[in-house]
Amino acid sequence: MAASADQVRQAMPFTTRYPELGTGPVDVRPMIDPELFEQERERIFGQAWLYVARAEELAEPGDYKLRRLDVANTSVIIVRDKSGEIHAFHNICTHRGNKLIPEQDAQSLGRAETHSFTCRFHAWTFNTDGTLRGVARQESFADLDKSCLGLKRIHCAEWEGFIFINLAEQPRQNLVDYLDGMAGHFAGYPYHEATLRFRYSAVLNCNWKVALYAFSEAYHVPTIHKGTFPSLAKLEHTEIKCFGPHSTSGIYVPPVPGLEPTPVTANLGGRLRTSERHRPHLELLPENINRDKRGDFQFEFPVFFPNFLLHLGAGNGYPGMAYFTHQFWPISVDSTLWEGTNFFRPPETVSERIAIAHINALHRNAWLEDTSTMEDTYQALASGVLEDMVLMDEELMIRNTHKHWHDYMGI
Amino acid sequence: MLPEQFSSLEPFAGVWAFPTELQRSQQRWVATAEEYREFYEAMLPLLDEVLVYLDQYQPGATPESVLPLYHLALAFAEAAPHNELYDCSNTVPNSFDAHRFVAAHGENLDR
Ligand code: FES
Ligand SMILES: [Fe+2]
Numbered sequence: 001m002a003a004s005a006d007q008v009r010q011a012m013p014f015t016t017r018y019p020e021l022g023t024g025p026v027d028v029r030p031m032i033d034p035e036l037f038e039q040e041r042e043r044i045f046g047q048a049w050l051y052v053a054r055a056e057e058l059a060e061p062g063d064y065k066l067r068r069l070d071v072a073n074t075s076v077i078i079v080r081d082k083s084g085e086i087h088a089f090h091n092i093c094t095h096r097g098n099k100l101i102p103e104q105d106a107q108s109l110g111r112a113e114t115h116s117f118t119c120r121f122h123a124w125t126f127n128t129d130g131t132l133r134g135v136a137r138q139e140s141f142a143d144l145d146k147s148c149l150g151l152k153r154i155h156c157a158e159w160e161g162f163i164f165i166n167l168a169e170q171p172r173q174n175l176v177d178y179l180d181g182m183a184g185h186f187a188g189y190p191y192h193e194a195t196l197r198f199r200y201s202a203v204l205n206c207n208w209k210v211a212l213y214a215f216s217e218a219y220h221v222p223t224i225h226k227g228t229f230p231s232l233a234k235l236e237h238t239e240i241k242c243f244g245p246h247s248t249s250g251i252y253v254p255p256v257p258g259l260e261p262t263p264v265t266a267n268l269g270g271r272l273r274t275s276e277r278h279r280p281h282l283e284l285l286p287e288n289i290n291r292d293k294r295g296d297f298q299f300e301f302p303v304f305f306p307n308f309l310l311h312l313g314a315g316n317g318y319p320g321m322a323y324f325t326h327q328f329w330p331i332s333v334d335s336t337l338w339e340g341t342n343f344f345r346p347p348e349t350v351s352e353r354i355a356i357a358h359i360n361a362l363h364r365n366a367w368l369e370d371t372s373t374m375e376d377t378y379q380a381l382a383s384g385v386l387e388d389m390v391l392m393d394e395e396l397m398i399r400n401t402h403k404h405w406h407d408y409m410g411i
Numbered sequence: 412m413l414p415e416q417f418s419s420l421e422p423f424a425g426v427w428a429f430p431t432e433l434q435r436s437q438q439r440w441v442a443t444a445e446e447y448r449e450f451y452e453a454m455l456p457l458l459d460e461v462l463v464y465l466d467q468y469q470p471g472a473t474p475e476s477v478l479p480l481y482h483l484a485l486a487f488a489e490a491a492p493h494n495e496l497y498d499c500s501n502t503v504p505n506s507f508d509a510h511r512f513v514a515a516h517g518e519n520l521d522r
Contacts, residue, residue: 105515201515202507227504228496262495267458268488339515347470350481351462358488365492368506 012393014240018400021242025388026402031207032382036409037333043409044306045071046167048245049178051308051327053078055161056195058086062112062128066091066101070337071330072167075103076154081128082115088156088165089130093119094149100126106201106329106337126151159183161192162310181243182304188286189312194322194343198360201339202371206378208307208330209405211338214374215326216303216397218251224373228366231259237301237394239291245305245404247397250290251298251317265362268355272320275352277345280316299323303397305404318359320344320352334378340367413480414464417457420483423450427486428479432514435486440509442490444499451494454487 009016015023030036053065064079075091077100093100098121101110116133118125125134130151138144155166157175164175176183204211214220218237225232232253240249261269272278282290282297289312290297298317302310309326318324322343329337342360347353380386391399413421426442427450429435442450454461461484468474473481497504 107515197516198514199516200512202512224505227506228492230496262491263455264458264488264491264495341516350465350468350470350473353470354462354465354481354484354488357485358491361489362492364512365503365506368503368509368512371507371512372505374507 014396015393015399018242018396021396021399021403025390026399027388028381028384028386030402030405030409031209031378032333032384034333036411037207037330039409040330041071041073044405045069045330047172047408048306049157049164049166049171049175050306051162051304051325052076052088052165053163054191054197055086055158055163056192057109058163060111062115064101064110064112064128066103066108066110068103068106069167069329070332075099076165077101077117077151078156078163078165079112079128083129085129086156086158086163087128087130088154088163089151090154092152093121093124093126094132094151095119095122095124095135100151106339160187160189179243179304180246181241182246182248182302184286185241185243185248185288186286186300186302186310186312189284189314189323191323191343194345196344196346196356197341198344198364199339199341200364200367201337203331204336204338204371204374205334206336206374207333207381208328208336209401210378210381211336211371211374212303212307212328212401213398214370214377215309215328216401217395218301219392219394220370220373224369225366228362228369231256231261235298240394240396242396242400245401245408246303247400248300248302249394249397251301252294252296253298253317254296264358268358269319271351271355272315272359275320275348277348278315278320278352278356281314282316285312285314303401305401306408318342318363320356320359321363324363334382338371412476413483414477417461417464417480420453420457420461420480423453424479424483426450427490428483429486430478430482432485432489435482435489436509436514438486439490439493440501442493442501444501447490447493447499447501450487450490454483458484458487 052067057065058080061080061082064077066077068075077089077091080086091100098119100117100119112128115128116125123136127133132146132149155171157164159175221235222233236252238250289300299311299313307328312323313321324342327339342363344356413424427438465481
């Protein structure tokens, strides 16, 4: 017997709220087709705003971050100039194209001591605002116009201390317009106070969207995380909202009667829960996050198109953890640099530091569970056997990303 | 050497008390179930006392002579999930290869 409209709404509250996203299966080809991957470079990553740094990473004038962007065959310097302004440049010397700063890793931090960068090939020197400061033996160049030879600028903007770049010649929208409703939804939390960062990375042999989609739903939690978080078996994934290509949602975990935290977690997590600095600060959450002020709120669970997740828990979900982020950086159709970072307020005592190490380790272990499926999923999808995937109601954020992926790609 | 009052933990310091997360992880990846059990049983009853001792110092200002105890406490904080959740296995069950998972924040956090 067919379900009544009411029954459908009850079982699929989010899918029915966004009829424009449809209910049908989504195609697999975008995740495995090398030609589509080549087009993504320009149509997705060449157009969208991309999160690349936190303002605290560039705390002082002269601080810079070097970020490898394989998807654009470039690396990017994000730097705070003498006056405090942040700029982004391609990491290429305008003389004969050497990398201005040698890359150490996918990302690294540094300090331009004299507010300048000197190319190690022939010693051209650039100010941190991008202007060309000095050329060795300048008189031996015919008609050298230094004002035309500054560093190649990339559009760059900051929102709530998150620094984004846009590789387009002329971005279609400014950052805040691009972020749509997300800009207000996440605004106002003191992200800048959580300066203790633990970053993990792994190169996963899978398409970036396989990794992104695995982190876009909580349907997997009772199965994948039964090892590290048995308490999450009854989790609620709810309040799913779409803002253009982005989407967000809330994770809540009603207490499970009889399930006590284990001794070390009770001890160390308890210290964070009861310290004024690290305790849950639900009162600091933006007003539309955990609107009903539920004590069992875990974290806000969003997707910022195309490759950034910002999980805001305010110390309530994982004890002491202010927020955590994920990014998925394509390297090739079948290879992705995943980066996950946990952000805490810095400890005031050594025991808090040790408690933070414990919570960080638990979360790292959960990520090892998350990343365990991705290569298997990709290898199986790459067979081409499955042409499309069916999605349940709480996989709506995947549906939204996928639809907007098609829009950006124009296919 | 650990402070006198923690001499019962001395045998564990040589095995677990490393200054970097990577070194401590390398120990977690090879420790036997027996080693996990013994470390946990020795350390848990003293955990509060160890933390009180370490809290004499400000974060980042632990004196050289106390660093082994600090690193032992960090190792315990990181190892305990194996006892409490993974049945003393040295891997997280059904997980991605931990060796390919890089602690990219580097090693400047552990003093
Ligand atoms: S390539 Fe940089 S100075 Fe020549
Ligand atoms: Fe997960």
